[in-house]
Amino acid sequence: MAVEVYLVFDGNCRQAVEFYSQVFGTEITDLTTFEDTPQHPDYTLPEEAKNRIMHARLEISGSRAMFSDTFPGQPFEQGNNVTLALLSDKQDELKEWFEKLKDGGIVEMELQETFWSQLYGRVTDKFGIHWQLSHEV
Numbered sequence: 001m002a003v004e005v006y007l008v009f010d011g012n013c014r015q016a017v018e019f020y021s022q023v024f025g026t027e028i029t030d031l032t033t034f035e036d037t038p039q040h041p042d043y044t045l046p047e048e049a050k051n052r053i054m055h056a057r058l059e060i061s062g063s064r065a066m067f068s069d070t071f072p073g074q075p076f077e078q079g080n081n082v083t084l085a086l087l088s089d090k091q092d093e094l095k096e097w098f099e100k101l102k103d104g105g106i107v108e109m110e111l112q113e114t115f116w117s118q119l120y121g122r123v124t125d126k127f128g129i130h131w132q133l134s135h136e137v
Helices: 013-024 091-102
Strands: 002-009 028-033 053-060 063-069 082-088 106-112 120-124 130-135
Touching (some): 002 013, 013 028, 013 053, 091 120, 091 130
Parallel strands (some): 002 063, 082 130
Antiparallel strands (some): 002 082, 028 053, 053 063, 120 130
């Protein structure tokens, strides 16, 4: 199990990841735009979303840092753009944590299967801390 930082940007994620890559002398290990992801046949991806970063990752001194842009139209406030990511290979553990974190909080995305994880969800707890929970094998 790991707790990792997830930083969110409002359209300038690519520049931030490239900057941090140079600062820390590390390679970008993953970079996916919204356009690179599987598209739903009933939903047309807005043009302004296509080049935004859905997910990027850097290894910084033995730790992973993850990054993304907001989807166009999502609220963004500088300073509230940090999320803690809980990664576990135990689905029962993730379900238990999710249930506890959502008590008094706001569920942003129920735990569910996605194209990148067998179990993924997002919740803001009652203290305003943003969490992403993801099953990782």
